[in-house]
Amino acid sequence: MKDRITPENLFSSVSQVFEEAAFNLIQEYEEDVVYIPQNICSRMDFRGPVSGTVFLVTSPAQAAQLAGNLLGLDEDDEEVMEKCPAAVNELLNMVVGIFVNQVYGDSQSYTLGIPSLQSLSQKDFEDLVKRADVNCAFIDDMDNVFYSFVSS
Amino acid sequence: MSYRVLVVDDSEIVRNIIKKAINMSGVEIQTIFEACNGKEALAVLDKEWIDIVFTDLNMPEMTGFELVENMKNGDLLSDIPVVVVSSEQSTLKIEELLSSGVREYIKKPFRPEIFRDIFSRLLGGKK
Numbered sequence: 001m002k003d004r005i006t007p008e009n010l011f012s013s014v015s016q017v018f019e020e021a022a023f024n025l026i027q028e029y030e031e032d033v034v035y036i037p038q039n040i041c042s043r044m045d046f047r048g049p050v051s052g053t054v055f056l057v058t059s060p061a062q063a064a065q066l067a068g069n070l071l072g073l074d075e076d077d078e079e080v081m082e083k084c085p086a087a088v089n090e091l092l093n094m095v096v097g098i099f100v101n102q103v104y105g106d107s108q109s110y111t112l113g114i115p116s117l118q119s120l121s122q123k124d125f126e127d128l129v130k131r132a133d134v135n136c137a138f139i140d141d142m143d144n145v146f147y148s149f150v151s152s
Numbered sequence: 153m154s155y156r157v158l159v160v161d162d163s164e165i166v167r168n169i170i171k172k173a174i175n176m177s178g179v180e181i182q183t184i185f186e187a188c189n190g191k192e193a194l195a196v197l198d199k200e201w202i203d204i205v206f207t208d209l210n211m212p213e214m215t216g217f218e219l220v221e222n223m224k225n226g227d228l229l230s231d232i233p234v235v236v237v238s239s240e241q242s243t244l245k246i247e248e249l250l251s252s253g254v255r256e257y258i259k260k261p262f263r264p265e266i267f268r269d270i271f272s273r274l275l276g277g278k279k
Contacts, residue, residue: 021169021261070165072172086165094260097239106243114210 002050004103005150010136013099014056014148017091018140022069029139033129033147040085041120042092046100048110052152054099055128056092057120062144063088089115095148154182155275156200160193160207160219161237170206170237177267190214194222197229203275205234206258209249217252224253233274237262 011028018024041057058066067087068075092115104110120128129135132149139145157174161167171184185200187193189211196202205223207216214222216236223229233255240246246257256270 017261020263067165071168083165083168086163090163090165090169094239097241097260101241104242106241108242109244110242112210112240 001103001105002152005050005052005133005152007134007136009102010054010099010134010148010150011138013095013102014136014138016098017094018066021091021094022066022087024066024069025141026138029137029145031137031145033135033137034145035120035122035125036146037122039120039125040088041118042085042088042115043118044089044092044096044115045113046096046103046110047113048100048104048108050103050152052133052150054092054096055132055149055151056088056095056146057125057148058088058146059144060084062140062142062146065142065144066091085117089117099150154180155203155271156183156185157181158185158187158193158196158200158202158205160187160190160205160211160216162188162208162211166208166237173262173264174206174267176264177271179268179271190216190219190222193219197223197226197232202232204271205232206237207234209236209238209240217249220249220253235270235274 015026018026036059039057040063043053043055045053063084064075067084068080070087073080128149132151134150136148159167159170167186185196187196191214209216220234235256236249236254237258239260241259
């Protein structure tokens with residue numbers, strides 16, 4: 001089951017959610033992983049036959065675009081600025097729902113945690129990159145680079 | 153035919169997304185009430201006439217599953233259709249919810265059209 005924690009499964013989960021929920025088309029980004037200063041990092045645990053944590057790390061600018069698209073409002077709207085962190089949490093919640101189903105299959109019992117936010121220092125970010133089982137880097141159609149990691 | 157809807161989720165952004173999808177679905181809506189968890193939802197149901205409930209599962213204080221159990225035990229509430237909106241995708245979990253009294257299950261991410269279909273299936277011709 002742990003062999004299903006793959007970059008391909010993570011990429012397809014993230015791209016499905018970003019496209020369907022936030023109308024954001026993304027591709028794999030093949031350059032080196034680079035720390036995003038003032039990042040918004042959402043993390044969410046899953047517990048089952050294999051357990052772990054999924055992370056989504058974006059910039060505040062991208063989070064504003066995502067929140068605007070989720071809510072159908074302009075990204076400069078005051079409400080959007082206020083709700084950026086919650087939008088990243090909700091996108092990760094959807095990503096984990098799809099990803100975990102790919103890992104466990106359709107008939108396993110499992111528990112999902114509640115997404116929570118943090119801001120990663122450069123050291124935290126580099127530690128996460130080193131210890132993660134899966135690292136995915138993405139670029140969206142507005143040239144925002146962002147990351148998702150799975151640690152199990 | 154205009155409906156009174158209750159949306160239950162601990163995330164304000166998710167309540168906003170669901171309300172937006174319902175408003176975009178083309179269904180005539182009179183009022184959309186909101187609650188942050190099952191306990192608040194029961195308080196709304198106690199005071200207001202509600203035609204349909206859309207609820208999350210994992211919420212603090214009272215989960216969506218506990219809300220459904222409480223509604224089943226209330227004479228006036230047991231006929232109100234409950235639809236779960238969740239990111240959980242497991243067929244096992246969905247079957248368990250449907251056998252516990254949940255009428256429909258919407259997987260996130262969703263499209264607004266799914267709400268129109270659900271209103272039509274569960275409430276078509278009711279009013």
